Amino acid sequence: MTEITYTKKDVAVKLQNRLDLNLYVAEEMVDGLFSVLRELLMEETAEKVRIEIRNFGVFEVKPTQAKPMARNPRTNEVVHVPPRRKTHFKPGKILKEYLKTPLDSHG
Template identity: 50%
Template sequence: MMTYTKRDVVRRVAEAMDEPMIKVEPWVDSVIDSLRSIMLSADTECRIEIRDFGVLEVKETKAKPKARNPKTNEVIYVPAHRKTHFKPSKLLKEFLRQPLEDVKKK
């Protein structure tokens, strides 16, 4: 499995903008910091929609008063908390649903 880092994103943005990586890195950092701060400041839920990419959401989960620890079979209480969710755009969904043989030929 290929793992991409922020540095890879900076490199691609630099190539697309025809700018040096040193100049582009603060821009990428700013975008990531902005997304993070929006998600952290969410009261309980928020939705960040980026056209042709997808939707990032912070959703509230329900409390589970009778969850079970599978190791000890002990009944435990899990309080309500928040979780992140990503929903890809139609463009990404269509690409990801293609059979792998079609993708490898391209």
Template identity: 45%
Template sequence: MKKSELLEYLSEKFPHIDRSTLSEILNGTFEAMTKALANGEKIEIRGLGSFRVKERDGRTARNPKTGELVQVPPKKIVHFKMGKILKAKLFSKKVP
């Protein structure tokens, strides 16, 4: 689902709120999440899951085109862990 599709869904779900206000709320939510992750904070959304920043170690890799060995530096990634309710819905288990 793209951001525009999410905005469309919210517009249909909440017709009494104008689209520009919903867009501001959505953008503000994503901005707050981005800032929290950039500060190393964990984001937990009950029923959905949690996001946190992990650091991947540097490693030696091979360039598939040339076969040359190259050093890949350490980097940060965002890790998502699915919540129990989402997992139950995806795998058709009884939702608590």
């Protein structure tokens, strides 16, 4: 199994090629988009946050419940885990259909 890791710079280069932009402009656009998404997901005025991007997917921040009887697997010590918030991504229809296809048919 092979693994590919893409960086923000890779996204900017892809955007630069698609829109025929200067690389600096493409990097500013990508950085700006990710900054705005991060700020929205870190919004503290709401318990739940949802960013819906049609034909891509949904980013959500959801609260978790406290776990008063959690166990540290390394020491077997019982610890209390306070409630917190976690992120979740649900792929959109196009991506979900692609992910359903068997691995050997991806090419």
